[in-house]
Structure formats: C-alpha cells, structure tokens
Amino acid sequence: MKKVFKFFLNLLPRPLLIRLSYIARPILAFFLKGNKFTDPIDSKSFKTFLPYGYGKQRPNVLSPSTLSLERHRLLWLYLRDETDFFSAEKKVLHFAPEQCFLKRFRKLKNIDYTTTDLLSPIADVKADICDLPFKDNSYDVILCNHVLEHIPDDTKAMQELYRVMKPGGYGILQIPQDLNRECTFEDDSITDKAERSKIFGQYDHVRVYGRDYFDKLRSIGFKVDEVNYTDQLSNSEIDKYRLAKGEIIPLVYK
Known part of the structure; x- marks a missing residue:
C-alpha cells in the first residue's frame, strides 16, 4: 500500500495532489494507521507519514490526517x-x-x-x-x-x-x-x-x-x-x- 501511495505522490503534480489529499485524507489515515509516528495536532498515530516536497521529496513528513508538515x-x-x-x-x-x-x-x-x-x-x-x-x-x-x-x-x-x-x-x-x-x-x-x-x-x-x-x-x-x-x-x-x-x-x- 505504501508503494502505491508513493507512486501516485510522484506521478501527480504537487498542487493537484494537495487539493485531492483533502478529499482522500480519511482513506489515507485509515490505511496508514499504526503506532510508530504521531501527529500532535490531532494525536492520531500512523505506521508512516507521506512524502512531500517540490522537486526532491522529503520522505515520511506529511501527516495523513491533518496534512501538517514538520x-x-x-x-x-x-x-x-x-x-x-x-x-x-x-x-x-x-x-x-x-x-x-x-x-x-x-x-x-x-x-x-x-x-x-x-x-x-x-x-x-x-x-x-x-x-x-x-x-x-x-x-x-x-x-x-x-x-x-x-x-x-x-x-x-x-x-x-x-x-x-x-x-x-x-x-x-x-x-x-x-x-x-x-x-x-x-x-x-x-x-x-x-x-x-x-x-x-x-x-x-x-x-x-x-x-x-x-x-x-x-x-x-x-x-x-x-x-x-x-x-x-x-x-x-x-x-x-x-x-x-x-x-x-x-x-x-x-
């Protein structure tokens, strides 16, 4: 599942991805839920965060639930x-x-x-x-x-x-x-x-x-x-x- 998400993250233009992610975030949060990483804004935990970045991407930084960054x-x-x-x-x-x-x-x-x-x-x-x-x-x-x-x-x-x-x-x-x-x-x-x-x-x-x-x-x-x-x-x-x-x-x- 993580590889599928990463494929689409790399494929789609970043501005479009962000707009779509507001619709998709409940789905992302469901599939990525775990206990390794925590978003302190809503206290939800995940097995991984998503990659993010213009050009070169930073791995594991975009919260699936709030879409917060570092x-x-x-x-x-x-x-x-x-x-x-x-x-x-x-x-x-x-x-x-x-x-x-x-x-x-x-x-x-x-x-x-x-x-x-x-x-x-x-x-x-x-x-x-x-x-x-x-x-x-x-x-x-x-x-x-x-x-x-x-x-x-x-x-x-x-x-x-x-x-x-x-x-x-x-x-x-x-x-x-x-x-x-x-x-x-x-x-x-x-x-x-x-x-x-x-x-x-x-x-x-x-x-x-x-x-x-x-x-x-x-x-x-x-x-x-x-x-x-x-x-x-x-x-x-x-x-x-x-x-x-x-x-x-x-x-x-x-």
Missing part, C-alpha cells in the same frame, strides 16, 4: 507547551491560514481570531501584507509562517507586521531558512520556473533566507528570540512527531 507540528507543540495561546484572551492575526490550524483555532473561545491573505478564499480579510487595513497596535499575537519568502518587498511587510502588533505582543514568523548560509540570497534575473525551483526551493519563492534573517527583523524594531525548540525534545520525540531537528522558530516581540 514546521506545523513544531509550531503546535511550541504554542501548546510553551505559551498561553490556548488559554489567555488574545487578539490574533493569522496570515495565509494553514488548513491544519484553521478550524482548530477558530474553535478557541479565548482568542479573537482574524485570518488574512491576498488570494486565499478561506481567509477572513483579503489584504496585501505590505499594505494592511488594520489599525496600529491592534494584535497581541501574529502568526505569519512561510509567507515572507513570497514577498518581493519583505522589508515593507515586516514593517507592517510591526505596526499592527501591540506593544508587549509577540509573533512567530517562520520561513524556509538555510542556516548554513550567512546571507540571504535573491536574484530577480532568474525567471525560469524550473531554475527558480532548483535555487529557491519553489518557483514562487523570491529568496533563500540565511542566518541574517533574524538581524533584519531586529532592524525593523522587533526583539527576536531564535528558538531551537527541538533542543528541548528528546531524539525519540523528534522522530515520533517527525520534526526537523535544529529548525529555528523566529519568535518576535514588540
């Missing part, structure tokens, strides 16, 4: 175990809301929850991250994950995030990051989609962030904590939840 499960664990996100009254702004979080966050009684995106039909507010329609100092918590790598003027986007965050508020601004790279790389002269996918990870990414990402956030005015939360977990937990060991959570404060 970064989603890491964020969930951090919010659940290290913050008061699920208990304190907060006004929350969530950019490009992920399907694995959307319904769960909307059900929380303690948060005033707003989602926004320029194109997504499931977002509450259609808005450009570089020109947000929200008042200054509006939100206690901002979640903006794997968005900034798509934005040509990420400086303006970061300034807008800072503007709408309340003093004393915090945000988690995850991005795909090459920690072996000191400086962020971007090159608008590369226009071929296949070449952009090879260099930037996806054809619609405009840069590869390096370690200087954190300093850029600081230059906007944020206080930044570079949280390596997997350091607080055992190797068995990292494997059980299928996390990326060493992935940094960019936690920002105003």
Whole structure:
C-alpha cells in the first residue's frame, strides 16, 4: 500500500495532489494507521507519514490526517507547551491560514481570531501584507509562517507586521531558512520556473533566507528570540512527531 501511495505522490503534480489529499485524507489515515509516528495536532498515530516536497521529496513528513508538515507540528507543540495561546484572551492575526490550524483555532473561545491573505478564499480579510487595513497596535499575537519568502518587498511587510502588533505582543514568523548560509540570497534575473525551483526551493519563492534573517527583523524594531525548540525534545520525540531537528522558530516581540 505504501508503494502505491508513493507512486501516485510522484506521478501527480504537487498542487493537484494537495487539493485531492483533502478529499482522500480519511482513506489515507485509515490505511496508514499504526503506532510508530504521531501527529500532535490531532494525536492520531500512523505506521508512516507521506512524502512531500517540490522537486526532491522529503520522505515520511506529511501527516495523513491533518496534512501538517514538520514546521506545523513544531509550531503546535511550541504554542501548546510553551505559551498561553490556548488559554489567555488574545487578539490574533493569522496570515495565509494553514488548513491544519484553521478550524482548530477558530474553535478557541479565548482568542479573537482574524485570518488574512491576498488570494486565499478561506481567509477572513483579503489584504496585501505590505499594505494592511488594520489599525496600529491592534494584535497581541501574529502568526505569519512561510509567507515572507513570497514577498518581493519583505522589508515593507515586516514593517507592517510591526505596526499592527501591540506593544508587549509577540509573533512567530517562520520561513524556509538555510542556516548554513550567512546571507540571504535573491536574484530577480532568474525567471525560469524550473531554475527558480532548483535555487529557491519553489518557483514562487523570491529568496533563500540565511542566518541574517533574524538581524533584519531586529532592524525593523522587533526583539527576536531564535528558538531551537527541538533542543528541548528528546531524539525519540523528534522522530515520533517527525520534526526537523535544529529548525529555528523566529519568535518576535514588540
């Protein structure tokens, strides 16, 4: 069965696969159920997760039940175990809301929850991250994950995030990051989609962030904590939840 799934995962275009997977996930979850790996978002366990990736695929990373990836499960664990996100009254702004979080966050009684995106039909507010329609100092918590790598003027986007965050508020601004790279790389002269996918990870990414990402956030005015939360977990937990060991959570404060 695993080989059959892998065959279709490799055969189908990735965007189509993701759309179809929302329909197929109850079937996938049934056939892959087991006790080796656990998705902490819904606590369901499986004998294996699915592969995922544009171009080169990462094996055993896509949860069959929530369709979460490593970064989603890491964020969930951090919010659940290290913050008061699920208990304190907060006004929350969530950019490009992920399907694995959307319904769960909307059900929380303690948060005033707003989602926004320029194109997504499931977002509450259609808005450009570089020109947000929200008042200054509006939100206690901002979640903006794997968005900034798509934005040509990420400086303006970061300034807008800072503007709408309340003093004393915090945000988690995850991005795909090459920690072996000191400086962020971007090159608008590369226009071929296949070449952009090879260099930037996806054809619609405009840069590869390096370690200087954190300093850029600081230059906007944020206080930044570079949280390596997997350091607080055992190797068995990292494997059980299928996390990326060493992935940094960019936690920002105003």
